[in-house]
Amino acid sequence: MAIDDLHQVLAALSEDLATGQWTPRSVECELASYVAVGLQTAAAAQPEDGEQAAIRLLPDIIRSAIRAAGPGIATPAVTDGRWATAVVHCAGHLEPAYGAEIGECRRLAVHLLNACVDIASTLQKTPCTTCFRHALGWHAVPGDDPVSAMSRSSASALYGLHVQTEHPETPVPHPDYECADCLHFVSYVERSGDDVEVDGACQISGPDVLEQHLYSHLIHQVPVPRPEPAQR
Ligand SMILES: [Zn+2]
Numbered sequence: 001m002a003i004d005d006l007h008q009v010l011a012a013l014s015e016d017l018a019t020g021q022w023t024p025r026s027v028e029c030e031l032a033s034y035v036a037v038g039l040q041t042a043a044a045a046q047p048e049d050g051e052q053a054a055i056r057l058l059p060d061i062i063r064s065a066i067r068a069a070g071p072g073i074a075t076p077a078v079t080d081g082r083w084a085t086a087v088v089h090c091a092g093h094l095e096p097a098y099g100a101e102i103g104e105c106r107r108l109a110v111h112l113l114n115a116c117v118d119i120a121s122t123l124q125k126t127p128c129t130t131c132f133r134h135a136l137g138w139h140a141v142p143g144d145d146p147v148s149a150m151s152r153s154s155a156s157a158l159y160g161l162h163v164q165t166e167h168p169e170t171p172v173p174h175p176d177y178e179c180a181d182c183l184h185f186v187s188y189v190e191r192s193g194d195d196v197e198v199d200g201a202c203q204i205s206g207p208d209v210l211e212q213h214l215y216s217h218l219i220h221q222v223p224v225p226r227p228e229p230a231q232r
Pocket residue numbers: 128129130131132162166167
């Protein structure tokens with residue numbers, strides 16, 4: 001399959017997904033999620049040169065994702081054989097020996113990642129690719145070092161804000177009394193009352209900030225299937 005055909009197949013799959021003509025089976029969503037997690041984790045592990053590193057590793061990431069998704073991904077039981085086929089062909093095109101130029105590799109990798117995010121996010125009750133993207137970013141930095149912790153906390157803060165804005169019907173979780181931020185915001189709201197704005201966060205009331213923070217705790221509930229032994 002030529003690289004242009006591959007872009008066409010990926011575009012056609014995304015369109016079928018968007019128009020409801022294709023409802024991926026869970027094994028197909030898992031494959032998508034495994035590839036997305038592998039790419040993000042590889043990129044996050046190399047702050048200097050993350051994108052290039054992820055592209056270089058993509059053939060391996062795809063091979064292990066296919067192994068982890070299991071043989072079911074290549075049987076007639078899947079809903080759309082084009083998906084697994086396209087993923088396999090992407091791995092082939094991104095092999096160094098194939099000699100595709102870096103710009104082409106990058107375009108293909110980005111296209112594949114976007115397709116993976118769209119497909120994997122259909123695992124949620126409320127399909128939303130933004131929820132999946134934030135959760136993907138959060139899972140991609142599992143380390144204990146300060147940089148990872150910082151990336152994780154900004155991913156969960158953005159997720160909390162996103163849920164509050166886009167999915168306001170989501171029930172707000174209870175404060176976690178082992179979480180320093182929960183304690184801080186709860187006591188702030190208790191001391192300052194309902195309509196006091198938080199310093200530095202213009203026009204946002206204390207209870208709103210608390211709610212955003214409480215929603216951020218739900219990030220681990222977004223389904224982001226990952227291969228069993230972590231790839232790092
Ligand atoms: Zn969402």
